[in-house]
Each structure stands twice: as C-alpha cells, then as structure tokens.
Amino acid sequence: MKSWDPRGCGAAGAGRDADDFPPPRRYSAQPAALPAPARRSSGGGWEGAGPPPSGASGADWKMNNLSFSELCCLFCCPPCPGKIASKLAFLPPDPTYTLMCDESGSRWTLHLSERADWQYSSREKEAIECFMTRTSKGNRIACMFVRCSPNAKYTLLFSHGNAVDLGQMSSFYIGLGSRINCNIFSYDYSGYGASSGKPTEKNLYADIDAAWVALRTRYGIRPENVIIYGQSIGTVPSVDLAARYESAAVILHSPLTSGMRVAFPDTKKTYCFDAFPNIDKISKITSPVLIIHGTEDEVIDFSHGLALFERCQRPVEPLWVEGAGHNDVELYGQYLERLKQFVSHELKNL
Numbered sequence: 389m390k391s392w393d394p395r396g397c398g399a400a401g402a403g404r405d406a407d408d409f410p411p412p413r414r415y416s417a418q419p420a421a422l423p424a425p426a427r428r429s430s431g432g433g434w435e436g437a438g439p440p441p442s443g444a445s446g447a448d449w450k451m452n453n454l455s456f457s458e459l460c461c462l463f464c465c466p467p468c469p470g471k472i473a474s475k476l477a478f479l480p481p482d483p484t485y486t487l488m489c490d491e492s493g494s495r496w497t498l499h500l501s502e503r504a505d506w507q508y509s510s511r512e513k514e515a516i517e518c519f520m521t522r523t524s525k526g527n528r529i530a531c532m533f534v535r536c537s538p539n540a541k542y543t544l545l546f547s548h549g550n551a552v553d554l555g556q557m558s559s560f561y562i563g564l565g566s567r568i569n570c571n572i573f574s575y576d577y578s579g580y581g582a583s584s585g586k587p588t589e590k591n592l593y594a595d596i597d598a599a600w601v602a603l604r605t606r607y608g609i610r611p612e613n614v615i616i617y618g619q620s621i622g623t624v625p626s627v628d629l630a631a632r633y634e635s636a637a638v639i640l641h642s643p644l645t646s647g648m649r650v651a652f653p654d655t656k657k658t659y660c661f662d663a664f665p666n667i668d669k670i671s672k673i674t675s676p677v678l679i680i681h682g683t684e685d686e687v688i689d690f691s692h693g694l695a696l697f698e699r700c701q702r703p704v705e706p707l708w709v710e711g712a713g714h715n716d717v718e719l720y721g722q723y724l725e726r727l728k729q730f731v732s733h734e735l736k737n738l
Contacts, residue, residue, distance in 0.1 A: 478587035480580040485555030487518055487582045504555035508562050521602045523594040527578040527585030534572040536565025544615050546574040547622030553581035568727045575599040589663055596625035611635050624664045631672035638677045645692045676702045676738045678730050682712030
C-alpha cells in the first residue's frame with residue numbers, strides 16, 4: 389500500500405423576515421449523550437468527549453489574544469485578507485490520521501491515531517469512506533463520507549471548526565448522523581490532516597467547492613438533499629457556498645460575522661481588508677437557515693449569531709443555548725433536539 393503523507397505533499401495540477409418570529413427561545417443546560425470531537429487544549433494537549441477546560445477556546449481564534457497594535461499591524465501590513473486569515477484564524481493540529489491507498493490508487497483506508505479518540509466499534513468505522521480530491525487551487529484535500537443511515541434523505545456537507553481534523557471529528561460524525569438520521573460528508577481544509585497546501589481564505593472557498601462537486605458527482609446526491617453545515621471557522625466556506633448554490637438548508641453553528649468584528653466588536657461596517665465577511669454574504673442565501681449559538685460564547689460573541697439571524701432571507705427558529713460557550717454547544721440536549729426537529733419535521737414544510 390502507498391501512504392498519503394499529510395505534510396510533505398506539494399500542490400499538483402490543477403421567506404420570512406426575522407421580525408416575523410417571536411423572541412427566540414433560550415435553552416438551559418441539559419447534557420446530551422453525544423460525543424464531542426476531541427480538541428486541542430490551551431496547554432497543547434488534547435481533550436476527549438467532554439467539554440474543553442477553561443481557556444481551551446483560545447485554540448480556535450488567535451486574534452482574541454493579540455494586542456490592539458498587533459492586530460492593526462496584521463490587518464494593515466499588508467492589507468491582504470488572505471494573509472490576515474492565515475495569521476489569525478488557522479491552527480491545524482498535528483494530523484490524527486493517515487490515509488492508505490491500494491495499488492490501484494482508487495481505494496483509501498483510514499488509519500486513526502490515539503489522539504483521534506475513536507469511540508465506536510471497528511464495524512462502525514467501516515461505514516466511513518475516505519478519498520482524496522483536487523481543488524481548483526491545485527491542492528489535494530481529504531474527504532470523508534459517513535454512511536450513518538441506509539434510508540437517510542439528507543446528507544450534511546459538514547465544514548468543521550478550527551484546531552481539529554477529520555480523524556478527531558469522525559467519531560462525532562458517527563454519533564450525530566445516527567441520531568438525526570443523516571449521512572455526513574466532510575473534508576479537511578488545505579493544510580489540515582491529510583490535505584496538502586496551506587490554509588488560507590481563498591483555499592477555504594476552493595476546498596468546499598471541491599467537496600460540493602465530489603459529493604454530487606461521486607455519490608449522485610442532489611442539492612435538494614444536501615444540508616450545508618458549518619461550525620465556527622467552517623461557517624465561512626459554508627456561507628460562501630450557500631450564497632452561490634441552493635440546497636435543502638443551511639445550519640450555522642457558532643458563526644462569525646467577519647474577522648474584523650471578532651477582533652473589534654464595535655466594528656459597524658466591512659472594510660476592504662476584512663476577512664471572512666459572512667455578514668455581507670448571508671443575505672444572498674435563498675435556502676432556509678438555522679443558526680445555533682451559545683449565549684456565553686467566549687470566542688465568537690453571541691451577538692454574531694444574532695446579527696446573522698437578522699440578515700437571513702429565510703431564517704427558521706434559531707437555537708440560542710443558555711450558558712453554552714464556543715466548544716460545548718453539542719453537549720447540551722437541546723442541540724440534538726433542535727436538529728432532529730429541523731431535519732425530520734420542519735424541512736418538509738419549507
């Protein structure tokens with residue numbers, strides 16, 4: 389077998405208005421029996437299924453730890469959004485998996501390291517199919533299809549958060565998909581896991597475009613059966629894709645309005661050098677949008693979710709989880725409750 393080197397591979401080749409809704413519900417804490425993805429802790433270690441320790445959220449967004457002068461330097465020298473994004477937002481972890489391909493080069497096998505924190509049987513791991521595909525920027529990215537339910541109507545195109553890769557997310561995908569009766573298709577951003585290249589804003593958009601094409605061509609899944617799901621930094625490519633293509637629905641989990649607004653909460657407009665301008669794109673989404681956000685998010689303030697909700701063309705009732713932070717929303721029972729309601733019942737009438 390030939391192994392895919394995750395670090396040494398270079399690039400090759402080529403509704404309704406928000407005002408129509410009653411005040412959104414705020415949910416109190418109830419633990420859910422759903423394993424959370426392993427995440428890097430603030431001390432550089434790895435946390436398993438439980439919520440991250442205090443301070444672990446710093447692994448998701450570096451800009452919260454920079455001084456005003458450092459942020460000004462990053463945003464203005466030079467004023468290039470792609471470089472800003474690379475400096476501030478991306479923290480690819482050491483890979484937690486490898487992909488091995490057979491002699492034909494067409495079949496890939498997933499091998500997880502201990503850090504991946506796999507919580508299911510080897511039989512369930514057989515439901516995971518992995519492969520590599522190429523982006524328009526020339527990078528090869530790792531893709532994962534998790535067949536959780538044989539009769540699933542919908543497939544989530546899942547763009548994960550920062551400081552994790554497919555190895556760490558795989559166990560979470562199995563648990564989530566089986567509970568909400570959806571299959572899950574995910575991918576690693578350029579520079580993450582087994583994907584080649586470097587993480588940049590432009591590569592984020594090319595990465596999800598390649599994943600979208602692979603999902604449709606390799607598995608024959610139609611747009612009306614795809615739910616675009618983005619978490620944290622993953623909401624950036626998700627909003628960009630959903631603003632250009634219609635799908636069954638869009639789910640934004642702990643989303644940000646823009647990079648500048650995370651760094652400077654009082655920012656009222658989008659500057660030319662701003663990165664990740666979700667706030668300017670979300671109004672172009674014609675699919676139903678569900679927004680999920682913790683009210684005590686210490687990384688991307690709860691106000692970001694509210695602002696995006698107000699800009700949606702077709703918002704559905706959001707999920708504001710009372711007391712939840714940035715990395716533990718999925719540990720609250722209301723998370724699964726809301727997703728099940730949305731996927732199994734509400735989408736039929738939208």
